[in-house]
Amino acid sequence: MGQTLFDKIWDAHVVSSNEGFPDILYIDTHFIHEVTSPQAFDGLRARGLPVFRPKQTVATADHNVPTWNQHLPIKEELSRYQVDMLTKNCAEFGIELYGLGHPFQGIVHVIGPELGITRPGGTYVCGDSHTSTHGAFGAIAFGIGTSQVEQVMATQCLLQQRPKRMKIEVNGQLQKGVGAKDIILYIISKTSAAGGTGYAVEYAGDTIRSLSMEGRMTICNMSIEMGARCGLIAPDETTINYVKGREFAPKGEEWDKAVAYWQTLYSDEDADFDAILSFNAEDIEPMITYGTNPGMGIGVTQHVPETLSFEEKEQGSYKKALAYMGLHDDEQLLGKPIDYVFIGSCTNSRIEDLRQVAEFVKGKHKADNVTVWVVPGSKQVQEQAIREGLDKIFDAAGFPLREPGCSACLGMNEDKIPAGKYCVSTSNRNFEGRQGPNSRTFLASPLTAAASAITGKVTDIREFLKSEPELSELMN
Structure with missing residues (x-):
């Protein structure tokens, strides 16, 4: 029996697996922001622990920041406090921060892909439910709670139960004016806001393949909105071309090795999914x-x-x-x-x-x-x-x-x-x-x-x- 894309990535990151217990899953990159990280940092202080692998932690300020006059102090007291605490915590624990004024600052799920930090075959977590965005690259990416943020900071690993696997296929030609956002809103309207609960969802079909990386990120971003643990799309030339040349993408021989691995990341033809849903692109109108x-x-x-x-x-x-x-x-x-x-x-x-x-x-x-x-x-x-x-x-x-x-x-x-x-x-x-x-x-x-x-x-x-x-x- 072949493997799903999800299982290939999951198995490559399992540190330890024992029947009846969650797997210990290695996390390649941990994204943090100002809202769900303060309690985790306090937990490390209380236990006298460092951040285990600070180079694999990426920090930015996004949720509480104003969108006018970012060069001025933040007006809202709570927002200012949270952003200031992120600055303090990152300095204390040796984490590079893409804060206000930094050329790489932005929404955590936008900067990861555009900087080449997000890559096929990786595992990515963040204290934010829309971490599923990164799955568009053929990766396992999901949101975690504050106690889990502390767990990753301390160990670079997580205790996780392997979810069930679902494949959602969309095939056909989209109508004029219909795009990726309409596709995912349509899927959620048909499956309900809980239809993906307990599943890792792989999106497939020629309609999905025709989307740009931005479109694929939109699809995977909203996987959580139907209750899914994560969403992912197998990498292809569109994926590889997007990552190539970005700030933190592999270079030289490392790039060639990476691409060779990425090209193995797909669900085998005889892979077994727990559920399969199919939709016709022609049925989707602006949603x-x-x-x-x-x-x-x-x-x-x-x-x-x-x-x-x-x-x-x-x-x-x-x-x-x-x-x-x-x-x-x-x-x-x-x-x-x-x-x-x-x-x-x-x-x-x-x-x-x-x-x-x-x-x-x-x-x-x-x-x-x-x-x-x-x-x-x-x-x-x-x-x-x-x-x-x-x-x-x-x-x-x-x-x-x-x-x-x-x-x-x-x-x-x-x-x-x-x-x-x-x-x-x-x-x-x-x-x-x-x-x-x-x-x-x-x-x-x-x-x-x-x-x-x-x-x-x-x-x-x-x-x-x-x-x-x-x-x-x-x-x-």
């Missing part, structure tokens, strides 16, 4: 969520489901979600006025996302009723956008380019959506209060978000094809 978990998604032209279409035991929570969102049964979101648009987060803040949005909004201007935040995922993305003149396009359209950080994805910093306001967001979660107390979030793709910003209401990006056929290439 948008209507509720308070990412599984509550519909095609942008569809209507909010009827309460009676759910099992009786689910109807109470469904009504609560609709009440929070100010929606009702059978309502169509298309054309609904909005207040904010957020383009950013570890899901959709890479240079490809910004290029796509800039190309679309060139020569247009946002609606008067909408406030738009465009937040690059890293300092490198910000600088690249400026070099390409995207900032000028954004400014002309009323989409000011801010500075890097998690921003309005999670309402943990100064960028919060006001209570009761509707935001079309390219982020990954729409829970109650996720973007600010009592804020209301519609998750969507960068193109859907940009189109909605221009019209001032929830919009089907495909409508622009009718009057602007030159957008066809952009919308493939």
Whole structure:
């Protein structure tokens, strides 16, 4: 019997395995940020322990940082304290920090790939659930809790139960205006927010293969939103070409050795999966969520489901979600006025996302009723956008380019959506209060978000094809 990609990587990193106990799994790189690391550092101090392998720990400030005037002291007291503590802890324990002002600073799941730290065949963890992003490179990557952050700091290993394996295949040609974000929102809408619980999910099929690395990262990023332990995609030439030449990628003979290994990383034809799901790309239209978990998604032209279409035991929570969102049964979101648009987060803040949005909004201007935040995922993305003149396009359209950080994805910093306001967001979660107390979030793709910003209401990006056929290439 052949092996899955997941099992090949897992087995290569098992330090010790005993029946009836979790495996001891070696971790190649540990990413940390200011929110989930302070207690772990305190734990090491209390036990008189160093960070076991500080060179394999990568630190950055992202969750609590402001996205304006990063050269000034942080205004929010708690945010300032957490960022200051990260600086102090990294200095004390010998960890290099990509803090505010550093050319490598940014969202942890953006800087790892763009710096060449994330590579095929590795194991990556972080005290952040969207660590699954790194699985796009053909790696095992997952979020961990604060006590586990301390465990990795102390030993560079984790106690882990091997999850079940699921394969999700997507095949066929996507419609114009449909992209990676729509694919994953569609999958989650079909599997539910718990449909991947207990599984490591491998995404496959010719539709997935056709995606750029940025698109693949978007897919894997939201694996956690269907409850999966992690998501991964087998590496190929697209992967190898992306990693080549990056700051910390292997060089010379080491590069050749690495590529030879990466080319062995795929699921064997006779590999056994615990579950297999298949979807047709042609069935996917631009997606948008209507509720308070990412599984509550519909095609942008569809209507909010009827309460009676759910099992009786689910109807109470469904009504609560609709009440929070100010929606009702059978309502169509298309054309609904909005207040904010957020383009950013570890899901959709890479240079490809910004290029796509800039190309679309060139020569247009946002609606008067909408406030738009465009937040690059890293300092490198910000600088690249400026070099390409995207900032000028954004400014002309009323989409000011801010500075890097998690921003309005999670309402943990100064960028919060006001209570009761509707935001079309390219982020990954729409829970109650996720973007600010009592804020209301519609998750969507960068193109859907940009189109909605221009019209001032929830919009089907495909409508622009009718009057602007030159957008066809952009919308493939």
